[in-house]
Amino acid sequence: QVQLVESGGGLVQAGGSLRLSCAASGRAFRNYSMGWFRQAPGKERDFVASISWSGGTTFYADSVKGRFTISRDNAENTVYLQMNSLKSEDTAVYYCAADLLRVGSRRVDEYDAWGQGTQVTVSS
Numbered sequence: 001q002v003q004l005v006e007s008g009g010g011l012v013q014a015g016g017s018l019r020l021s022c023a024a025s026g027r028a029f030r031n032y033s034m035g036w037f038r039q040a041p042g043k044e045r046d047f048v049a050s051i052s053w054s055g056g057t058t059f060y061a062d063s064v065k066g067r068f069t070i071s072r073d074n075a076e077n078t079v080y081l082q083m084n085s086l087k088s089e090d091t092a093v094y095y096c097a098a099d100l101l102r103v104g105s106r107r108v109d110e111y112d113a114w115g116q117g118t119q120v121t122v123s124s
């Protein structure tokens with residue numbers, strides 16, 4: 001099973017940008033579609049974006065469409081989430097996840113492996 005470690009979170013002002021990274025190790029990274037989820041305090045973990053094995057297909061939650069971009073580098077075993085025009089409602093712990101069987105799933109229970117999360121705080 002793949003192991004995932006997120007980085008790149010932090011404190012940013014509204015309207016600013018951050019780029020999250022998720023480094024994978026273990027089983028072949030290129031076999032997995034990848035997703036980003038987020039969880040705000042007291043709320044459920046929500047889908048943000050996902051990307052296919054090749055990187056050719058991406059999916060986004062409506063709340064981030066046009067502001068966030070997911071990408072991957074299979075040579076570096078890394079998936080990224082570029083976040084622009086950040087809003088206070090984007091504040092959450094962000095998790096990356098790996099799915100061996102599906103592409104574009106938005107369900108938490110369909111992902112096989114998870115990172116530990118990275119905190120993103122957007123100040124207004």
